[in-house]
Amino acid sequence: MADKDIARHRLGEPVVVVEGVEKAFGAFVVLRDVNLTVRRGETVCIIGPSGSGKSTLLRCINALVPISKGSITVAGRQVNDPGLDKLALRRDVGIVFQQYNLFPHKTALQNVMMAPIHVLKQKRAEVEERSVRLLAKVGLSHKHDAYPGELSGGQQQRVAIARSLAMNPKVMLFDEVTAALDPETKKEVLVTIRDLATEGMTCILVTHEMGFAREVADHVYFTDGGLIVEPPPPAEFFGAPREARTRAFLEQVL
Amino acid sequence: MRTAATDLPVLKPFRAPPIAPSGLAAPALLGAGLVAGVAIVFAASLAVAQATGPAMRDGAVTILLRWLPLIFQGFLFNLLISVLSMALGTAVGVLFGIGQVSPSAALRQPAWAATQFFRNAPWLVLLFYAMFLLPFEISLGPVAIAFPAWVKAIIGLALPVAANVSEIVRGGIRSIPSGQWESAEALAFSRRQTMWMIILPQAVKRMLPPWMNLYAILTMATTLISVVGIQDGLTVTRAALVAESRPELMLPMYLLLLLMFFAYCYPIARLTMALERRFHVKG
Ligand SMILES: Nc1ncnc2c1ncn2[C@@H]1O[C@H](COP(=O)(O)OP(=O)(O)OP(=O)(O)O)[C@@H](O)[C@H]1O
Ligand SMILES: [Mg+2]
Numbered sequence: 243m244a245d246k247d248i249a250r251h252r253l254g255e256p257v258v259v260v261e262g263v264e265k266a267f268g269a270f271v272v273l274r275d276v277n278l279t280v281r282r283g284e285t286v287c288i289i290g291p292s293g294s295g296k297s298t299l300l301r302c303i304n305a306l307v308p309i310s311k312g313s314i315t316v317a318g319r320q321v322n323d324p325g326l327d328k329l330a331l332r333r334d335v336g337i338v339f340q341q342y343n344l345f346p347h348k349t350a351l352q353n354v355m356m357a358p359i360h361v362l363k364q365k366r367a368e369v370e371e372r373s374v375r376l377l378a379k380v381g382l383s384h385k386h387d388a389y390p391g392e393l394s395g396g397q398q399q400r401v402a403i404a405r406s407l408a409m410n411p412k413v414m415l416f417d418e419v420t421a422a423l424d425p426e427t428k429k430e431v432l433v434t435i436r437d438l439a440t441e442g443m444t445c446i447l448v449t450h451e452m453g454f455a456r457e458v459a460d461h462v463y464f465t466d467g468g469l470i471v472e473p474p475p476p477a478e479f480f481g482a483p484r485e486a487r488t489r490a491f492l493e494q495v496l
Numbered sequence: 497m498r499t500a501a502t503d504l505p506v507l508k509p510f511r512a513p514p515i516a517p518s519g520l521a522a523p524a525l526l527g528a529g530l531v532a533g534v535a536i537v538f539a540a541s542l543a544v545a546q547a548t549g550p551a552m553r554d555g556a557v558t559i560l561l562r563w564l565p566l567i568f569q570g571f572l573f574n575l576l577i578s579v580l581s582m583a584l585g586t587a588v589g590v591l592f593g594i595g596q597v598s599p600s601a602a603l604r605q606p607a608w609a610a611t612q613f614f615r616n617a618p619w620l621v622l623l624f625y626a627m628f629l630l631p632f633e634i635s636l637g638p639v640a641i642a643f644p645a646w647v648k649a650i651i652g653l654a655l656p657v658a659a660n661v662s663e664i665v666r667g668g669i670r671s672i673p674s675g676q677w678e679s680a681e682a683l684a685f686s687r688r689q690t691m692w693m694i695i696l697p698q699a700v701k702r703m704l705p706p707w708m709n710l711y712a713i714l715t716m717a718t719t720l721i722s723v724v725g726i727q728d729g730l731t732v733t734r735a736a737l738v739a740e741s742r743p744e745l746m747l748p749m750y751l752l753l754l755l756m757f758f759a760y761c762y763p764i765a766r767l768t769m770a771l772e773r774r775f776h777v778k779g
Contacts, residue, residue, distance in 0.1 A: 304682060332684035343679035347697050357683040360693065402679075409683065 254282030256315075257413050257444045258303060263312035265298055272298050276312070278463060280413065280446055285439040287447045287455035290465035291491060296448040299465070300415045303446070304335040317412045333362065336406030337415040340422055342398040344390040350377060350401045351386040354408045362409065369408070376404040380434050396427025400434055413444040420451060464488045527766060538755060541747040548744050556745055560752060563736040567749075570729035571756045577728070578715040581650045585657025585714075586707070592658060593665025594691065607662070614659035620720050626652025627724045649721045657714055664706045668699035705772040712761045712768070729753050 258280040265273040272295040280286050288296050301307040303314060305321050305328050314321040317334050344353050354373040358364045377383055380400035390398050399419055406414060416435060420428040432454050439445050439458045449455055455462055466488075545556035554562075595607030614622065626648050633642045672695050680690040722730040733753045737746060 306678065306681060329684045329686065332682055335682075337679075337682045339675065339679060341675050343673075343675040345676065345680075345694055345698075356693070357685065360689055361684045405683070 254284060254444075256280065257282050257284075257317055258446065259313075259315040260299075260303070261313050261315075263299075263302065263314060264310045265295065265302060265307070266310050273302070273309075276465075280444060282412075282444055283442045284460045285445040285447065285458050287449055287459040287462045288465060289449065289452070289455060289462060289491075294465040296465055297417050300337060300417050300446065300448060303415060304332055304337055306337075329361070333409055334412045335415060336409060336411035336413070337417065338399070338402050338406055338419050340418045342390070342395070342402045344398055344401055344405070346390045349387050349389055350382060350393065353390070353401055354405045357405065358408050373404070373408055376407050377401070379407075379437075380404045381430065394427055395423050396430045399423065399427075399431045403431075403434055403438075407438075413446065414438065416445065416447045416449070418448050418450065420449070464491065466491070527762070531762075534751075534755060534758060538748065538751045541751055545742075545744040545748050549742065553742075556742075556748060559740055559742070559745060560748060563732075563749070564752070567729055567732050567736065567753060568756065570727060570732035571753065574718040574721075574728045574730075574757075575715065575760065577646065577650060577653065577718045577721060578711070581653035581657055581718075582711050582714055584650060585654035586661050588654065589658035589661025590665050592662035593669070596662060596666040597669050599687070611659045611662040611666075614655050615663060617656065619653070619656050619717055620723065622655045623649065623652035623720055623724060626655065645724070645726055646721075649724065649726055653714065653718065653720075657710065660710050661707065664703050664710070665699075667706075668703035669695055671702055672698050701775055705768045705775070708764055708768045708771070712764045715761055715764075716757055729756065 256279050258278070260276055260278040263273055263276040264271065276299060278286070278299075288299070290296055298307060302309050303316060303321065305326060309322055312322070316331060319331055319334070320326065321331060344350075345356070348356065351370075351373055354376055355366075355369050358369040358372070359366055374383075374386070377386060380403055382397060382400055382404070385393060385397060385401075388397075390401070393401065403414075403419075419435070420431050423431065428451075432451065435445065435447065436454075436458050447455070447459070542556055542560065549556055592607045592611055595603045596611060598604045598607070627645065630643055630648045630651065632644070633640045635641075669691075676694055676698070677690060680694045685694065719728060719730040722728050722734070725731075730753065733749055737749055
């Protein structure tokens with residue numbers, strides 16, 4: 243019994259559990275029988291062709307989009323429960339979008355501070371101190387007072403990451419956060435995410451950056467036709483994909 | 497406007513200067529010409545009146561100067577009415593505009609219906625309804641609140657203003673990209689917080705020019721209240737003409753009132769255009 247507990251702890255308890263999830267928009271099925279388990283401290287990458295439902299899956303995980311079938315559990319909270327406290331769920335789940343979506347009328351620091359102050363009702367002084375630290379962590383100490391319009395895409399994306407982290411989430415979702423960036427700025431953002439992953443943040447990462455996925459991921463999943471087909475360790479995934487479809491996709495992108 | 501600044505070697509989009517002469521020079525010249533034109537017409541009509549008036553009696557200029565303070569007072573009353581009905585109309589209109597984008601159909605549909613109804617009704621008809629349907633006092637238990645005619649006029653004018661503000665607010669809210677809603681939602685902001693702290697502050701910028709435009713239109717429309725017997729600038733001017741019974745004064749006298757409205761509304765229109773240009777560039 244005790245041994246088992248220790249082993250469980252070393253593995254980390256599951257933070258996100260997706261079981262048999264189906265999602266359809268009208269008659270159009272985007273996700274079919276999706277299964278995915280992410281344990282505490284793990285980094286999971288999801289790759290797959292455009293339109294295969296990667297963004298939809300992330301949006302389902304923090305209840306921005308309701309699922310049609312199956313179940314999703316995040317930090318012990320049943321996401322598909324009709325009585326779900328959505329706000330409580332979203333405090334535990336940070337999400338960063340491809341288009342940054344910073345609040346353009348607020349400075350970088352205000353962007354980071356807003357949610358903890360107004361949603362978590364934390365004290366301004368505390369929040370400010372933490373936000374300053376978070377901006378330093380993403381390498382933007384010198385940009386506190388810059389408005390989003392004054393920042394490059396990569397800088398905006400790092401502010402967006404800091405903004406999500408300010409809520410102290412249990413899991414971070416990244417939806418192609420580098421897709422809109424040029425190679426130079428891409429790197430700053432990827433480094434930020436890698437640091438997060440190595441510090442033990444639980445991350446689910448949708449990305450087209452194969453090299454990056456191979457480097458940071460504990461598991462790589464492949465979506466196509468609404469099905470996650472490959473959950474092996476990443477080296478195996480990239481080296482010798484079991485599924486023909488994965489092989490075909492990787493041959494195209496690598 | 498803030499320009500994007502970065503210390504990273506990224507390419508900035510090139511923005512070509514506008515081809516049309518939308519700089520300050522052209523509109524400023526046009527504006528000055530317009531003002532001069534109106535002044536010349538006014539002076540000419542006054543000169544004609546002065547020359548053609550009966551020799552025995554006061555000259556046109558003397559009469560005009562005699563009535564000027566009263567007409568100006570009346571005009572100030574128009575402004576007071578315009579400010580108060582704009583304030584009332586805006587307060588109500590903002591609530592209806594927000595109602596129009598509510599996820600709840602029970603809120604959205606009545607807000608939409610009321611907006612459409614009052615936006616497409618003639619202002620004078622609404623004013624008549626307000627004048628004749630509202631009681632002249634409301635008794636709340638022992639206290640009786642009097643409803644003098646000018647208060648009813650304010651309410652009557654505020655109705656179409658509210659409907660137009662409602663549309664302006666709805667359009668402004670809709671113009672904010674859905675990503676703003678989504679990221680606020682993902683950060684666990686409630687819908688109300690999102691609206692008041694994130695969406696509306698951004699939308700205000702886009703709502704300001706049409707709102708100012710509406711105000712200028714309302715200010716000119718306040719002369720409608722003279723039809724329902726309130727002593728505004730137009731009523732005073734008409735009374736002056738009746739009292740003097742000098743037909744040749746009609747043109748300069750009304751022009752005097754027009755000039756007052758013009759002097760007030762034209763700068764607002766110019767400011768509106770300037771704001772529109774600025775926000776347009778900002779995108
Ligand atoms: N709200 C919606 N209503 C209807 N269809 C939708 C909606 N959202 C997404 N879809 C459809 O679901 C499918 C999957 O979309 P999704 O954005 O999840 O794909 P993706 O894998 O993230 O693609 P990409 O790599 O291009 O971002 C697409 O065909 C899309 O058109
Ligand atoms: Mg996507």
